[in-house]
Amino acid sequence: MAEITAAAVKALRDKTNLPLMDVKRALTEAGGDEAKAIEILKESFKKLAIKRAENATTEGLIRVLVSDDGTKGVMVELQCESAPVAKADDFVFLADQCAKQLLNGPGADSPEALLEQPAPDRPGTTLKALLEEVFNKIREKIVLARVVRVDANVGGYAHHDGKTGVLMVVEGAKSGENVVKDVAMHIAALRPAVTQPEELDAAAITAERQRLTDEAAKSGKPANIVEKMVDGKMKVFYAEQGVLTFQAFAKDDSKTVSQALAECGLKAKQFIRWALGN
Secondary structure (H helix, E strand, C coil), X not given: CCCCCHHHHHHHHHHHCCCHHHHHHHHHHCCCCHHHHHHHHHHHHHHHHHHHCCCCCCEEEEEEEECCCCXXXXXXXXXXXXXXXXXXXXXXHHHHHHHHHHHHCCCCCCHHHHHCCECCCCCCCEHHHHHHHHHHHHCCCXXXXXXXXXXXXXXXXXXXXXXXXXXXXXXXXXXXXXXHHHHHHHHHHHCCCECCHHHCCHHHHHHHHHHHHHHHHCCCCCHHHHHHHHHHHHXXXXXXXXXXXXXXXXXXXCCEHHHHHHCXXXXXXXXXXXXXXX
16 A cells, blocks of 8 residues: 655645545545545545535525725625534635625626636636535535626625625715715615615505595695695605615614715615525
8 A cells, every 4th residue: 555645645635625634535545646536535525515415504694895986796695504614714715705706707697607717816716616625624515595796886785794785776976985885784774675666566655645645635735735745644654665765864864865865966776685595
């Protein structure tokens, strides 16, 4: 049997970044042949992946990145099986590499497409290969569940626990980045349902306006006053229904979200809010 030297084990471990005992076992099985040992390690990865395929991935991280000029924003969700793994350096690095490549690369319309692309800070390694490497070290199922990139005026926010992320898209001059991020934080905390009233059910809006009109008409006030009364109460209705632009701004509740944006020449266009696993 060929002698497996410490130098050979170290060299293969440096190449694969896999656990020391696994590397030594593979080299021993391969009779010291490094190429064969790598194939053995790859086969071991496949068997382990199959074994854990049905395991639930209820933990993980949502990562958000926005370009310096605020014209691109991305969000990725990387899932794992346990909370400790979600905080592990290798797992966090993988999530960050996925977000970085999605932001600065050609984009991807699916997690699978993104994984075929290079890992920005690991030359010669794809994100898929990096995921396999991290899986082999951590020995837990890892899934790149969702990816999205927005090419528009955008701000973003990810909660400190990595379980909630938001991209906020606005129209207007590329200024007011701080308020856009603040609105993204507002969305993460208050979870609005839609951006504008037009996204609510039209029949529900019509029914509520009619109810308020009938109620206000009993006051005997002129029609134009009744209409203004109804318009004021509809604003409250929209806020209660979770319309972002009519909600009181979390950072300064003396104004609505729409007013806070308008002060910077901006208008809310769309938001994407993810919660881990939802």
